[in-house]
Amino acid sequence: MLSYRHSYHAGNFADVLKHIVQVAIIEYLKKKDKPFTVHDTHAGAGRYAIASEHMQKTGEYQDGIAKLFGKRTGFGVIDQYVSLVEKLNPVGRLTDYPGSPLISARLLREQDVLQCTELHTTDFALLKREFADDKRVQVLKEDAWQGLKALLPPQHRRGLVLIRPTRWKRITTACCLRCKWPWRNLPPPPMPSGTRCWTATAQKALFAVS
Numbered sequence: 001m002l003s004y005r006h007s008y009h010a011g012n013f014a015d016v017l018k019h020i021v022q023v024a025i026i027e028y029l030k031k032k033d034k035p036f037t038v039h040d041t042h043a044g045a046g047r048y049a050i051a052s053e054h055m056q057k058t059g060e061y062q063d064g065i066a067k068l069f070g071k072r073t074g075f076g077v078i079d080q081y082v083s084l085v086e087k088l089n090p091v092g093r094l095t096d097y098p099g100s101p102l103i104s105a106r107l108l109r110e111q112d113v114l115q116c117t118e119l120h121t122t123d124f125a126l127l128k129r130e131f132a133d134d135k136r137v138q139v140l141k142e143d144a145w146q147g148l149k150a151l152l153p154p155q156h157r158r159g160l161v162l163i164r165p166t167r168w169k170r171i172t173t174a175c176c177l178r179c180k181w182p183w184r185n186l187p188p189p190p191m192p193s194g195t196r197c198w199t200a201t202a203q204k205a206l207f208a209v210s
């Protein structure tokens with residue numbers, strides 16, 4: 001039984017930072033016409049309603065996407081991310097926040113592929129419904145680790161794997177082995193000096209641009 005629900009935290013500053021990096025990597029992959037695969041190990045629900053009880057209870061999105069919505073920063077990738085969120089909210093009011101699978105799907109081309117694994121029964125059902133008509137997207141109710149083993153390496157040998165930082169070593173090593181990438185023991189991203197945790201760094205970065 002999974003107790004974590006991302007709907008309490010969707011669109012917070014950490015989500016915003018993560019999703020901006022995701023946009024940057026996907027846009028980089030799109031520089032070549034060759035198809036690529038995005039594999040999302042902990043996909044979540046795909047779309048989050050701002051008016052939902054969960055999002056309203058924590059209000060975390062107010063220190064995240066709400067600060068950027070409707071604004072332009074002059075930084076290409078940040079503005080591209082904000083514009084993607086705005087296109088999901090055509091009335092000009094923030095009603096929906098996209099999770100990582102929806103962000104990928106909005107950016108992928110016809111030839112690209114998205115693979116998602118999600119274990120939570122409710123979030124899996126929402127995700128499956130979100131992509132019911134999208135043939136590029138595969139949604140599995142599968143453990144992240146099992147999905148990784150079953151679906152990697154991708155058919156197209158270019159891609160992006162979105163993982164949770166927990167079990168960093170186990171997952172990155174498995175990705176490298178299955179995709180025959182030459183790296184071993186990839187270190188986790190270094191923590192900038194003077195900061196206690198990534199969360200604090202992300203918050204500072206977001207406040208700097210908002």
Ligand SMILES: C[S@@+](CC[C@H](N)C(=O)[O-])C[C@H]1O[C@@H](n2cnc3c(N)ncnc32)[C@H](O)[C@@H]1O
Nearest residue numbers: 006042043044099100117118119120142143144
């Ligand atoms: C942080 S949330 C996902 C956020 C999403 N990637 C995004 O950026 O919008 C993590 C998700 O992983 C799911 N999860 C937890 N353990 C899992 C596992 N072992 N395999 C697959 N999904 C899992 C949870 O149900 C939750 O929806």
